[in-house]
Amino acid sequence: MSDSETQLDDYCANLVRARDEDRWLAAQYASDTLKPALLALYAFHGELRRIPGAVSEPPLGEIRLQWWREALAEIVDRKSPRAHPVVEAMSMTNIVRPELMALFEAAIDATSRTLYGEGFETVDDLASWLEDAEGTIDYLALRLAGIEENDAVKAVATGAVFALAREGRAFAPDLADNIDDHVKRHWHELRKGLSQLDGAMVPAILHLALTPSYLKRTAKPFPILKRAKLFATMAIGRF
Numbered sequence: 001m002s003d004s005e006t007q008l009d010d011y012c013a014n015l016v017r018a019r020d021e022d023r024w025l026a027a028q029y030a031s032d033t034l035k036p037a038l039l040a041l042y043a044f045h046g047e048l049r050r051i052p053g054a055v056s057e058p059p060l061g062e063i064r065l066q067w068w069r070e071a072l073a074e075i076v077d078r079k080s081p082r083a084h085p086v087v088e089a090m091s092m093t094n095i096v097r098p099e100l101m102a103l104f105e106a107a108i109d110a111t112s113r114t115l116y117g118e119g120f121e122t123v124d125d126l127a128s129w130l131e132d133a134e135g136t137i138d139y140l141a142l143r144l145a146g147i148e149e150n151d152a153v154k155a156v157a158t159g160a161v162f163a164l165a166r167e168g169r170a171f172a173p174d175l176a177d178n179i180d181d182h183v184k185r186h187w188h189e190l191r192k193g194l195s196q197l198d199g200a201m202v203p204a205i206l207h208l209a210l211t212p213s214y215l216k217r218t219a220k221p222f223p224i225l226k227r228a229k230l231f232a233t234m235a236i237g238r239f
Helices: 002-018 021-027 032-052 060-074 085-092 097-114 123-144 154-171 173-194 197-202 206-216 222-234
Strands: none
Touching: 002 021, 002 032, 002 085, 021 085, 021 197, 021 206, 021 222, 032 060, 032 085, 032 097, 032 197, 032 222, 060 085, 060 097, 097 123, 123 173, 123 197, 123 206, 154 173, 154 206, 173 206, 197 206, 197 222, 206 222
16 A cells, blocks of 8 residues: 555544544444445545534535535546545545445435524434435445445435434434434334344444444443444444
């Protein structure tokens, strides 16, 4: 690995660790081939998530989202990547592919909603949005790990349930009780599909194992608890 590749890997790793420790921890169990791809994907996700809080008005956020759309389209067209560490890492790891572009665009489009401060009136509405904003990332992670489309699609709903447990209350405080009920109803069934994955592919969605931990706590799980849960899930092979 060249010095520039190492620098890009380190940049993405540090960004993901700071913005999404759960996915960063899970990625540590990935193979040397898969890990850089996952971290590039999660760094992209982190860049999207920071946009609503980084702009003073929606049009400025829309401009940034369009920048990302164009940057990814240029990668697909095999143009030189833009001078941005995450874009360069996405290009280097070959994670932006024509057959996956619709998913990347769905994640970008989902971010647009949060620019305007729109609330969520029902849990189903929130869960549907989280499928695009969060579940899509988990779907992409599985595809990068080598899972076929039909098998990876289950990660969309499961990723949304994880996001509901982890931060649904922050998005919709008035729906807290309904969010808990939704997670409890769906997690037990969805987790079965995760345990059927090949061990080498589990790191792509290993963070989803933390769903029950977030459901039980009003605050984020302690660092030790998270690490122990992820280690146990990898060792046992069951979510």
